[in-house]
Amino acid sequence: MSSSTHPVAPGEVMALLDGELRVDRSLFVSAHIADCSECDKTTDSVRNVSTSLAKWTVPNMPVSIEDKVLRSLSHIKNLRTNEFLSGLRRLLSLQAVLVSGAGLVILWVFFGLNSGRHYRVASKIAAERDLPVDNAAPMASSPTSRATLSERGRNPITGRDNADSQYYVHKIPFQAQPGYAQLETQQPPMIARTVLLSIVVKDFDAARASLDAILARHNGYAASLNVSTLQGSARTLQASLRIPAPQLAAALSESKALGRLENETQNGEEVTQQHADLLARLKNSRETEGRLQDVLRTRTGKVKDVLEVEQELARVRGEIEQIEAEQKTLEHRVEFATIDLKLAEEYKAQLNTPAPSVLMQLRNAAVNGFRSAFESLLALVLFLAESGPSLLLWLALLGIPGWRVWKRYRRAQSMRSPAAAYGRLLDSGRGQPSIPQSRRPKLPGFGITILLVRMPPGQPCNFARFPELLPKNVGAAASSCGIL
Amino acid sequence: MLAFTQGSAAAFTELFHRYKQPIYGFFSRRLADPATAEELTQETFFALLRAASRYEPRALFRTYLYAIGFKILRAHRRKAAFRAAFLGYRNSLPDPSKADSNESALWVRRAVEKLDPLDREIVMLREFEQLSYAEIADLLHLPLNTVRSRLFRARTALRELLDPSTAAASSEAQKASPAKVSQSAVAPGARKGFRL
DSSP states (O other), rough: OOTTSSSSSSSHHHHHHHSOOOOHHHHHHHHHHHHHHHHHHHHHHHHHHHHHHTTTTOOOOHHHHHHHHHHHHHHHHHHHHHHHHHHHHHHHHHHHHHHHHHHHHHHHHHHHHHHHHHHHHHHHHHTTTTSSHHHGGGGGGSHHHHHHHOOBBBBBTTTTBHHHHHHOOOOOOOOTSOOOOOOOOEEEEEEEEEEEEEEESSOOOHHHHHHHHHHTTTOOEEEEEEOOOTTTTTOOOEEEEEEGGGGGGHHHHHHHHSSEEEEEEEEEEEEEHHHHHHHEEEEHHHHHHHHHHHHHHHOOOHHHHHHHHHHHHHHHHHHHHHHHHHHHHHHHHEEEEEEEEEEOOOOOOOOTTOOOOHHHHHHHHHHHHHHHHHHHHHHHHHHHHHHHHHHHHHHIOOOOOOHHHHHHHHHHHHSSSHHHHHHHHHHTSSSSSSSSSGGOOOOOSSSSOOOOOOOTTTOOOOGGTTTTTTTTHHHHHHHHHHHO | HHHHHOOOOHHHHHHHHHHHHHHHHHHHHHOOOOOHHHHHHHHHHHHHHGGGGGGGSSOHHHHHHHHHHHHHHHHHHHHEEEEEEEOOOOOOOOHHHHSSSSSSHHHHHHHHHHHHHHHHHHHHHHSSSSOOOOHHHHHHTOOHHHHHHHHHHHHHHHHHHHHHHHHHHHHHHHSSSOHHHHHHSTTOOOOOTTOO
């Protein structure tokens, strides 16, 4: 059977039985099979093979495998939960880094570029309005800034001429000035103001009362206050005052009116970027907290995973609280300016200081003397108690050998000296010393030596035994005298 | 399967109950040891569980599942060949008479074992796993017409092996010219593009 002699290939007959022929071809092949006995045999053959193969059956799958696979289903689910958590952590960390980085870049570009311009615009407009220049520009009190002030007015708070205070200028309508609309649309810079004042007052008590009144009037408070009253010196007051920033200028003016201003330092730290960073971090942390809460609500898993998520949630909550505290502190620094005030009283020497009596002075001197003697003795005892053992140890280790070496050296030196030889001569028994042992002359090693030796009768004085006693010239002289 | 990838455990249970017996039969008919067949069946479903997150419905799930089974079967045969070649281990083949309780099944099994490996796989996938030609071609990476022709050839060979009268006629014909079945058995697995 071939396709050239047969319109239907055997493979098509098989495909028809397997249902793999197209519908039109199936109709044709079916019709052909009904008329063709050879194809009918092929059909029977394929069916017989299938019937025979169907006898090869396999037993049912054991139940143990089913149990194992279905038990592993929960394990795989946990694995997937862990993968989800780890992926979420990676996503959160990556997202947090990206968002924080992008936020910082945007804030830096926005505020970094605008802060300088904003600062200049604020200075200009504040100079043109009747606003304290201090609030807008920390350096407005510099000579350059003062030179730009066109006209001076009166301080509305102190009523004094601003030529003295140099902080207030005459009001000019500001709507007409270019750049104001831009200033209004931008967020004002956050500046933490710090002022250091040193004032000398004549009446300390009155100045203290005025200071309290200033604090009460401007809704400020004293963060710290220290009054020092020493005998024989002027009273001083050191205080750290917190004044609402809008009322700083007025409070400063009134504080300066307390007395003579000796020193003034003003600082303005712009914390806008720090504040923006805190806001961005706070936003990110809150979003993270929300996502973690969603995970807790929607995801189920093992207790360990739930605990891990809760720990992460607690950490994020702690971070949020910390950022909020930093934000409040920063905002408080901006809202309340700080005046570090040093108030000193003009010192007046006391004329009626009572002088101590002589007896009292003697008594005090005696007491001080005994105390110093006792203290010095105690110090010595303490020194010996503390360092004595060490000193004794090193003295024993180093001093005794050193002393012995020194003694040996001295002995060797004395043996070689003329005096030693003279002593040995006298101690030899052949001569009597003309002077006692203790009064023997110290014979120098050089010069002229005069020896007075009293010898027993018949005993020659043999100096030849002691050659070191006599130098060469002396030996020659003695020989010439017939002594030897 | 899509429901299972989205976290439905009931979907997997349904899939498992639907395909546990076909997969077990797939391995049982290809392996002599029933314990190994059980082990590989279990491994197939474990692999399905592990790969669920990466599942993409590009083909029928049945094809996907049998593809996993084929990979596991190939890996098992590779390890068995390695152990036999280098470690001297030989698979302890159980007695086929015990494995297959009835005589007809034993007869069929021996007939199938005589086929060319590729023909054997095609006919087994068609007859036992009931895969379509397209699925078989997709699974074995063969053209569709090749599948059809090989299937017909395998069925013809099986008819000769299973029918004694046909087998006698065939043996007489072999004396005259070498039989196609024996030629295929001489070079098993030598066909291009397929390895089992």
